[in-house]
Amino acid sequence: MKAAGKSMRAQDEKHQETKCPDSTSPPPPTPQVLESEKPSDCESPAVATSVAPALKSQTVSAEQVAGAGRHYDDLSSSLWAEEDSEGLDTINMSKDDASTERPSWANKMEYFLAQVAFSVGLSTIWRFPYLCFHNGNGSFLIIYVLMLFLVGFPLLFLEMAAGQRLRQGSIGVWKAVSPWIGGVGYSSVLVCLVMGSYYSVLTAWSLYYLVQSFQSPLPWTLCPTLGNSSEIDPECARTSPATYFWYRRVLKATEEIEIGGLPVSHLSMSLLVTWSIICISMMQGPKSTGKMLYVAVLLPYLILFFLLVRSLLLEGAQFGLKSLLAMQVSALYSVDVWRRTGNEIFLSLGPGLGSFTAISSYIPRSNNCVIDAFAVAVLNLAASVITIMFVFALMGHLATKNTVKCYLKNAEILAALVKTRVLPAEAKPPDSLYHHPGSIYTKWFDSLPDAVRRAALPHLSSCNSSRELEEVMEGPGVAIVAFTEIISVFSGATFWAIIIFLLLSNLGLSAMTGIMQGILTPLQDMFSSLRRHTKLLTVGVCALMFLGSLTYVRPSGSYYVNLLDDYWTSLPFLIIVILENVAIAWIYGARRFLADLIVMMDRPVSPVYRWLWCCLTPTVLLVLFIVTLLNLCRSPISYFGWNSSASNELKQTYPQWARSLLALLIALTVLPVPAYSLYALLRTSTAAPLSHSRDTNLFRLELAKNLHGSVHRFRKRLKKRNKRNK
Structure with missing residues (x-):
């Protein structure tokens, strides 16, 4: 020795x-x-x-x-x-980077809130309940939890650790890991640009509803009249007032995507307010953003908790929760269910956008990012579960209410048939049925003689709570239309409308700050002079993205939002996270990366992450990519258009040019990856003889x-x- x-x-x-x-x-x-x-x-x-x-x-x-x-x-x-x-x-x-001091979060809490704000966005409410109901209910939840902790959490930890380790945005991080995949950072910025442009429109819709909530009665609870007459608009009479308000008053929707038009004025103003709030909150960098996050993150969780408690007290809430917990075993073996669940992980959690990397680059290297990543994943799951319980309780109440209306309508029909002697007197409903139709109608009708039931059935409607729940959960407007319909049954509807749309607006604005971090931080790292002009850069980027977002507030703009949100986001996300995973696990080396983290954080890191990054995660991501690509190529892409003559949503197929536009956007967002690899190859081949x-x-x-x-x-x-x- x-x-x-x-x-x-x-x-x-x-x-x-x-x-x-x-x-x-x-x-x-x-x-x-x-x-x-x-x-x-x-x-x-x-x-x-x-x-x-x-x-x-x-x-x-x-x-x-x-x-x-x-x-x-x-x-x-x-x-x-x-x-x-x-x-x-x-x-x-x-040299400029060395001389420019990098900003940082004021404290650990602001950093953590920024991560949570980005991971819990509008997608948690906008898509999650709808996907859960149509993909196996409880089975979907089981698959979601498995994929969250076996795929989503390792990717989340990887991005946080890379940003914290190198203290740069997505572009600088992946260039440093390997020049061959340096284009991944540029692709992340492009995805943030496209996603931010239409995601801001979702926030603008919520802000518009929030403003409209400050009146009584609520504008979506009554059908408008024609001119100065007292006659109700027939288009609204054929549907619900909330659906009419959404398509005709808010969106001013056209019947087809081909029909264009100028941006809707009130939505343009709402969009301008949205981008103004985002711009002001981002001007001073992380320190100014952090102060806003105390309200923007903590308030939605508080609102969600109170909404859950209120919804559980409604009649029929238990039926909705039973429907949520009802598992469909066949969904566990469905490739499509696993594909949709995996895509929802990326849209809800947000790996691949570079936002986690950018946010983590402003925290000291000694920070324990393992605990942070796990806590963010758990809070994302908690928000999703609370939201889905709240939504299913509301939908169960609405389905129960519609079923009761159906029972009362059938009782009136039976009473009329008895009065006209089409049916015998024993078919007359008892008086107690009108006081408690939900608990009495079915038992009373089943107690009638078989001959009377057979004679009455052709005249009656089929009342089924499960079928009513399917109708309530049908269509892409669950978050907006269904919420506006259910608000009308609350006592103090105006107050609850303000609360709900304040929640949606907060979630949208919080997620947008994370998306903007994924754009601004890499640009400032690449061009250090921009760090000295943060305000000018922020205003310039927000102004350009506002102009680009005006496309989605035209009368046909919602169909473009659905095109991107339903069909575009999956492939770029998958390509980016696959390359990130391969870069760390196989190019840089998972063992080497874990050793760096052990030294950096001065605490042990479980070797299980090496197995996840090297084996399980890339395998699952590759299978998801192949299945998603095949589904996009083979299946027709469709949307729900408004049919004014029938006053309902009509499923239509996107035209061929929309599919071409989709392919072009996917190609443009991933083009920097091969382009930068080619650039690195040319630079290496010319510089290698001189530098050997x-x-x-x-x-x-x-x-x-x-x-x-x-x-x-x-x-x-x-x-x-x-x-x-x-």
Whole structure:
């Protein structure tokens, strides 16, 4: 052991002489001093990893390299030098970056709220209940939980750790990991641009409903009249007032996507307010955004809790929750259900957009991102479960209410048939039925003689709560139309309307701040001068995205929103997260990445993540990608258009040019990946002959520096362990 210590100290002294030949070397330190001293200033990462100083340094001898390699192989991967990791950052930083101080979150709470705000967005309410009902109810929940923690959580942890480790946005991070997949960051920015443009429209719809909620009676509870007459608009009379208000007053929807028109004025104003709020909250960077998050994140959870309690007190809520828990075993074996669940994971949680990477780049490296990623995944699941219980309780109440109306209508028909002597007197409904139709009608009707029942059935409507629930949950407007319909049955409907649409608006604005972080942070990292003009950059990006979003507030704009939200988002998300996973697990190396995290956080990290990143997650992602691609190519893409003559939603197929537009958008968002790989190939092929000898010397110097740092930390940890044992 003493001989090994002397050999290590001798190599350390040689390494000092090699790296700092001009410095005046102090007398050889004693072993006690060497164990406690820190690396000298000349071993700083910027000097050790910078190419220019390396070219001026002396070449390390072959014996030193061989000796270093032997000792290096004996060291644990957990002792990898942090200076080596820092060197990666220094190489990828420009001179301007070094001179510009990177902003940071004011505290850990603001950082965590920013992560939660982005992961719990409008998709939690906009799509999740609808998908759950039409994909197996309880079976969908089981699949969602499995995929969340086996696929979504590892990807979430990967993005958080990469951003925290390299302290850069998506573009800088993936360039640093490997130049061959450097285009992934650019693709993430493009996806954020497209997604932010139409996602802001969902928020604008919620804001418009919020403004309309400040009146009594609520405008979607009554049908309008024709002109100055008292006659009700027949188009509204054929449907519900809430559905009419949504399509005719809010969207001013056309019957086909081909019919264009100018942007709707009131939606344009709502969209302008939306982007103004986003712009103001992002102007000062993370510090200004963090203050807004205390309200934008905590308030929705508080509102969700109160809405859940209120909905559970409604009649029929129990029926809705029973429908939620009813499992369909066949859904567990359905490839389509797994595909839709996987796509919902990406839309709800949000990996692949680069927002988690950008948000994490403003937190110190020592932060425990494992706990953060797990907490964000759990809160995402909690918000989804609370929302789905709230929605199913409301839908169960509405279905029960419609069923009771059906019972009363049948009772009136039976009474009329008895009065006209079409049916015998025993078919007359009892008076108690009108007071408690839900509990009495079925028992009373089943007690009638078979001959009377057979004679009455042709005149009656079929009243079934399950069928009524299917009708309530049908169509893409569950979050808006169904909520507006159910609000009317609350006592104090105006108050609850304000609460619900305040919730939706908050969720939308919170998610938009995360999307904007995924755009602004990479741009500021790539062009350091933009960091000194944060306000100008924020205003410019928000103004351009506002102009682009006007496309979706035209009379046919909602059909474009459905086209992107239902069919476009899946493939770009999958391609990006597959490449991110492969880059960390197979190019950079999962074992090496975990060792970096152990040193960075100074705490152990479970090796199970290596198995997830290397085996399970990429396999599931690849299968999802293939199934999604085949489904998009083989199945027709459709949307629900408004049919004014029948006053209902009519399922229509998108025209061929819409499919071509979809393919073009997918190709444009993933084009930076092969383009940047080609650029890296051309740059490498031209620079390789000139830099081969320089790279050899640099490698030797890096190896010697790694050895010195590793031995130094090994001795410090050994000394601490000995003290603890004493």
